[in-house]
Amino acid sequence: MDIFLQQLINGLVLGSIYALVALGYTMVYGILELINFAHGEITMIGAMVSLAVINLLIGSTLDLPGVMIVFMGVLTAIPACMALGFVIERVAYRPLRHAPRLAPLITAIGVSIVLQNAAMLIWGRQYISFPPIIPIQRYEVLGATISNLQIFIFIFSALLMAGLIMLVHKTRLGRAMRATAQSPQAASLMGVNVNNIIAITFILGSALAAIAGVMVGAYYGLAHYYMGFLLGLKAFCAAVLGGIGNIAGAMLGGLLLGVIESLGAGYIGDLTGGFLGSHYQDVFAFLVLILVLVFRPSGLLGERVVERA
Amino acid sequence: MVVGALLAALPFLVDLGLGRSWVRVLNFTLLYIMLALGLNIVVGYAGLLDLGYVAFYAVGAYCYALLASPHFGLHLPFWVILPIGALVAGLFGVLLGTPTLRLRGDYLAVVTLGFGEIIRIFLNNLNAPINITNGPQGINLIDPFYVGGVSLNQAHTIAGIAIPGSYNIYYLFLLLTLLVIFISMRLQNSRIGRAWVAIREDEVAAEAMGINTRNIKLLAFAIGASFGGVSGGLFAGLQGFVSPESFNLLESIMILCMIVLGGMGHIPGVILGAVLLTVLPEALRYIGDLQRYLFGSVLVDPSDLRMLLFGLALIIMMIFRPAGLWPSRQRSRELSDAK
DSSP: OHHHHHHHHHHHHHHHHHHHHHHHHHHHHHHHOOOOTTHHHHHHHHHHHHHHHHHHHHHSSOOOOHHHHHHHHHHHHHHHHHHHHHHHIIIIIGGGTTSOTHHHHHHHHHHHHHHHHHHHHHHOSSOEEOOOOSOOOEEEETTEEEEHHHHHHHHHHHHHHHHHHHHHHHSHHHHHHHHHHHOHHHHHHTTOOHHHHHHHHHHHHHHHHHHHHHHHHHHHSEEOTTHHHHHHHHHHHHHHHHOTTOHHHHHHHHHHHHHHHHHHHHHHHHHTTTSSOGGGHHHHHHHHHHHHHHHOTTOSSOOOOOOOO | OHHHHHHHHHHHHHHHHHOTHHHHHHHHHHHHHHHHHHHHIIIIITOOOOSOTHHHHHHHHHHHHHHEETTTTEEOOHHHHHHHHHHHHHHHHHHHHHHHTTOOHHHHHHHHHHHHHHHHHHHHHTTSSSOSSOGGGOBOOOOOOEETTEETTSOEEETTEEEOHHHHHHHHHHHHHHHHHHHHHHHHTSHHHHHHHHHHHOHHHHHHTTOOHHHHHHHHHHHHHHHHHHHHHHHHHHHSOBOGGGGOHHHHHHHHHHHHHHOTTOHHHHHHHHHHHHHHHHHGGGHHHHHHHHHSSOOSOHHHHHHHHHHHHHHHHHHHOTTOSSOOHHHHHHHHHHO
16 A cells, blocks of 8 residues: 555656646647647756756855755746747747648757757766755655655646646636637737747746756756656657646646556556566556547547547 | 669769768668658658657567577578568558557657657567567677578679678668669559548548548558568668667657658658768768868767757758658649648
């Protein structure tokens, strides 16, 4: 039982990070019907930038408390990623808005390759460790352990998601975003500046990705120029699981995927009599993806749309 | 005739002009042309976006590796293995195609991408408890191509002219590439080829015209996959070594980019794309020399810069020529109509 609870906790924490990244995919897909392949890389850049700032502050003569240093790191990473998201949209996606469908997908892949290799040139090929400046405390809950970092990640991402839902459903900007997602032409006739809304969507998604990047870095204690790729893929799976284009769906999908992955990795050895081990963890995301797409292509919360050619 | 003579003389010319290592590049170019034409059937003809194509390449390569290496102690000749590889890869194509037939567009892209990753993860981990793929270390000492006890990978002297191993492989690959091109062309103009195009343009209308869309799409997957399987086998025989590392997503994307850059569904365009994208990264290696010439020293490691420039090239290409460098006449017409 305690193993189950432990895996559940790990899964929920991991899942909340997936959910943050998945939101970026789902918002962009909702409006542009484009898989923003570079989104995972934005997460990576967020982790790298914050790490650079954190290391700089630790090395400096300023004697800041640990929490403050991490906070500064996050505060630099967010605008950096926002700017990056804005530039990517402007340079690689906007000129192709009326091109054949495959074209923006290819530029997205191109952007992803460029970001990965730029990060590799700047920060090198090796894994960079996240300095443990915030003391980790562990608490015992019903035989499972949970750390203060895990609690923080979970609560903070929950707050961010609540904030995003408020933004999308309660503000004027959110209404404009929903209108653009339904029909860009109609929205522009109603006086919505569609180009601005699309740019804002990218910026918002990138900000969330930056925070998720810092969280992943702090959680695993490592950052690497290639870390965004698998994270991005899994977050995309989460977005599809929840129903792509649906914001609540992305959150649900992220959490579910995290839990499925943790529980799956924890129990697959027992279930197959030791034939398959926990290193198959990464398979689950794709397996879930395939199953969802075969049996419920619209995702858990997505409405059934008529198939678009 | 002229083209034939040129193709036959190509390795000699390349060797003289650029050096022996470029003959190897030439072989890889032929390999990628085969791969790109295989994917072109799925993506270009039938319009099914497949981002996991490298999985079939991997299946073919591991077929060859398992059937012709000391790993299981089997040493079958390559002309037996290649059809087996094609068949097994084709079966995998059907395996992937069956559950994903109802999907289209981006969704299909992601499922196939996931499939490619799953195959790679399995190759990486199927070394315990039964050692099938030898895990991340991969399989070593794979047999070279033998024809009647004569290894093609070694140099031979025929009529007083020494022919290095890479030349023999070139002729073998050339033969198979021409076969693949021939099959591609015949398929394009066949009843099946027209059915693929019909499905690509409008699936509902195609079905109304009496096309069994399910079987025809499965056929596209299977045929495309079997081309990938053959190429994979050739890759294993050429390298003498396979490991899961060679079959990552980037490889799938690279092959897709060849098609898109060249011009989807258009055989000369696809060949052009494959040639460009195989030769270009090699040529970009000279950036190191260029830097030394410009700045006096190598500022940035050229192999690091290579992929960066490649990514940039992709973006620029798509913005300025979204239909590819050499699109078919029909497609460029469609695109200009849309504007």
